[in-house]
Amino acid sequence: MTETTNRRELLTVAMPKGRIFDEAVALLRKANYPLPPEFDESRKLIIESPEAGMRFILAKPMDVPTYVEHGVADVGVAGKDVLIEEKRDVYEVLDLKISECYMAVAALPTYNPKADIAPKIATKYPNLASSYFREQGEQVEIIKLNGSIELAPIIGLADRIVDIVSTGRTLKENGLVEVETMMPITSRFIVNPVSYRTKSVQIDDMVERISAIIEGGEEV
Amino acid sequence: MTKLFMFEKPVGMRDTLPELYQLKKQVRDAISEEVARWGYAPIETPTLEFSETIGAASAILDQQLFKLLDQEGNTLVLRPDMTAPIARIAASTLSTAERPLRLTYDAPVFRSQQREGGKSAEFEQIGVELIGDHSNSADGEIIALMMASLEKSGLENYQIAVGHLGFVNAFLLEVLGNESRVATFRRYLYEKNYVGFRKAVDQLALSSIDQRRLKNLLGLKGGTEVLEKANDIVESSEGKAALSQLYQLIDVLEAYNLSDKIIIDLNLVMHMSYYTGTVFEAYSEGLGYPLGSGGRYDELLAKFDHPEPATGFGLRLDRLTEALGKTKETIINDVCIIFSNERRKEAMEKATEFRQENRTVVMQDVTGVNNVDAYSAQFSEVIYLVGSNGNGGGAR
Numbered sequence: 001m002t003e004t005t006n007r008r009e010l011l012t013v014a015m016p017k018g019r020i021f022d023e024a025v026a027l028l029r030k031a032n033y034p035l036p037p038e039f040d041e042s043r044k045l046i047i048e049s050p051e052a053g054m055r056f057i058l059a060k061p062m063d064v065p066t067y068v069e070h071g072v073a074d075v076g077v078a079g080k081d082v083l084i085e086e087k088r089d090v091y092e093v094l095d096l097k098i099s100e101c102y103m104a105v106a107a108l109p110t111y112n113p114k115a116d117i118a119p120k121i122a123t124k125y126p127n128l129a130s131s132y133f134r135e136q137g138e139q140v141e142i143i144k145l146n147g148s149i150e151l152a153p154i155i156g157l158a159d160r161i162v163d164i165v166s167t168g169r170t171l172k173e174n175g176l177v178e179v180e181t182m183m184p185i186t187s188r189f190i191v192n193p194v195s196y197r198t199k200s201v202q203i204d205d206m207v208e209r210i211s212a213i214i215e216g217g218e219e220v
Numbered sequence: 221m222t223k224l225f226m227f228e229k230p231v232g233m234r235d236t237l238p239e240l241y242q243l244k245k246q247v248r249d250a251i252s253e254e255v256a257r258w259g260y261a262p263i264e265t266p267t268l269e270f271s272e273t274i275g276a277a278s279a280i281l282d283q284q285l286f287k288l289l290d291q292e293g294n295t296l297v298l299r300p301d302m303t304a305p306i307a308r309i310a311a312s313t314l315s316t317a318e319r320p321l322r323l324t325y326d327a328p329v330f331r332s333q334q335r336e337g338g339k340s341a342e343f344e345q346i347g348v349e350l351i352g353d354h355s356n357s358a359d360g361e362i363i364a365l366m367m368a369s370l371e372k373s374g375l376e377n378y379q380i381a382v383g384h385l386g387f388v389n390a391f392l393l394e395v396l397g398n399e400s401r402v403a404t405f406r407r408y409l410y411e412k413n414y415v416g417f418r419k420a421v422d423q424l425a426l427s428s429i430d431q432r433r434l435k436n437l438l439g440l441k442g443g444t445e446v447l448e449k450a451n452d453i454v455e456s457s458e459g460k461a462a463l464s465q466l467y468q469l470i471d472v473l474e475a476y477n478l479s480d481k482i483i484i485d486l487n488l489v490m491h492m493s494y495y496t497g498t499v500f501e502a503y504s505e506g507l508g509y510p511l512g513s514g515g516r517y518d519e520l521l522a523k524f525d526h527p528e529p530a531t532g533f534g535l536r537l538d539r540l541t542e543a544l545g546k547t548k549e550t551i552i553n554d555v556c557i558i559f560s561n562e563r564r565k566e567a568m569e570k571a572t573e574f575r576q577e578n579r580t581v582v583m584q585d586v587t588g589v590n591n592v593d594a595y596s597a598q599f600s601e602v603i604y605l606v607g608s609n610g611n612g613g614g615a616r
Contacts, residue, residue, distance in 0.1 A: 034438045070508045071506075071509065072508065089412070091414065092413045094414075098484075121371050140428015188415055193412065193508075193510070194507065194510065197379055197441075197505055198377075198379055200483070206453055
């Protein structure tokens with residue numbers, strides 16, 4: 001077998017950096033994937049693990065579905081929030097039940113919906129937020145921010161924000177209150193539609209091993 | 221909107237430069253020749269069609285259509301696929317032609333892209349339609365012809381997933397009991413959202429046996445053993461009938477010696493309402509998108525008031541060339557004759573001679589090119605016919 005075909009048979013896994021990363025790595029280790037120890041500290045963006053038959057790419061969480069949709073990664077771990085926002089053509093195969101949190105609408109305690117003439121919503125998730133409010137029959141203006149969303153109502157950029165909440169600490173520390181709970185969020189195991197067929201042996205095995213670990217053991 | 225730069229193009233529109241053109245042409249010619257050998261007659265249809273007819277009948281979502289108005293105010297679309305226009309012809313002009321009809325096309329189709337680049341909004345599609353034949357042999361022929369086309373194009377590592385919409389619909393209906401629930405669950409399959417599918421199953425007031433049956437549907441992917449498993453969970457006669465069709469289809473493909481590249485995937489739902497029976501998609505290793513797809517669409521002709529069974533496939537030339545790899549080499553130009561006025565006649569005779577030998581000759585006046593050395597370096601053979609006889613150059 002030549003070097004190149006060997007390379008191609010590695011399964012490329014897109015992992016989200018940040019919040020979800022540690023839990024996702026722990027899950028894979030529990031499923032008996034021998035991940036290199038350098039994994040946790042490294043600043044490398046691509047880490048190969050030939051023992052595990054995998055190559056990991058470390059991406060921004062919001063970009064994981066993009067890599068998987070285009071097929072440069074075969075599988076990936078992505079939050080449901082990102083999947084709703086990005087609407088990529090990928091298989092959502094497993095609920096990993098890690099990084100549990102929820103989407104919520106938050107505002108200052110003084111916020112009065114009736115006084116809201118042209119409601120402005122600040123969020124990192126413009127598509128998700130706008131379809132949510134459309135379903136509620138509420139007309140709002142969405143302002144897209146890339147982080148520190150809690151700032152927006154405090155300094156008057158928007159009246160409300162839409163963001164993920166895990167403990168509620170960030171909201172509390174910034175003097176915001178939750179006004180609506182939107183939907184629960186967990187991380188999902190996603191698969192490229194072509195890889196799902198052409199690399200089905202490796203991927204089916206991975207799905208089986210991971211789902212055996214997930215609490216309650218969802219059948220596949 | 222900011223002022224456009226001169227070089228800009230609408231999102232998803234691509235230029236085809238000579239190297240890629242050559243590769244595309246090779247692929248196109250190879251497939252057209254193969255399809256013609258199977259007795260499919262080529263046809264062309266207009267680029268513009270009415271939105272109300274073709275736009276509505278096509279498998280493409282409304283927001284993906286390029287629309288414009290004609291002078292009477294009718295909404296027109298740039299054709300988003302070729303199947304609907306061919307159905308229109310089959311139902312009208314060719315309605316009295318002897319059945320089955322075997323037609324083929326090779327044409328650009330248009331699908332607007334709102335998102336980023338990397339996806340074409342205009343691409344060439346090569347395909348066939350077999351109209352008026354409901355048999356398994358027809359489905360088998362279409363899949364076999366798609367595979368033969370892929371082989372002729374030079375592609376080696378590919379796979380075909382085969383499913384059956386009739387099975388999915390019958391199975392969901394027998395477990396769920398009503399059409400609206402079937403539509404919900406079919407949508408989960410269409411969106412490839414297995415997590416949502418399982419969660420929705422858990423929320424239904426069904427017996428645990430039925431819940432398990434539904435979840436088992438998601439695992440029906442693999443070799444022919446999948447059909448056995450499917451047979452165990454389906455009870456309705458419609459579902460069993462769909463499975464026996466698939467069994468026969470596999471037999472047909474085995475007779476073609478093609479079954480090793482086939483996987484069965486009973487969750488394959490490529491469109492919400494278009495296909496009715498067998499469906500299939502072609503994949504190449506290393507390319508993230510399907511190369512093409514097809515299936516049986518027995519309801520489409522009815523939309524043109526001419527109900528009859530039909531099946532077909534479409535291959536995307538852009539993705540196929542991408543899967544075949546980057547353009548193999550830069551074009552090696554054959555012969556260049558660099559001439560001056562005095563020896564034009566001689567140069568012309570030489571060129572004619574070469575062209576008769578099937579060689580490619582560029583005739584270039586020496587005064588018309590700035591850097592003769594750089595220009596002539598692009599050719600494998602350069603002949604200088606410059607200056608009065610005997611003085612300037614000669615063959616290099």
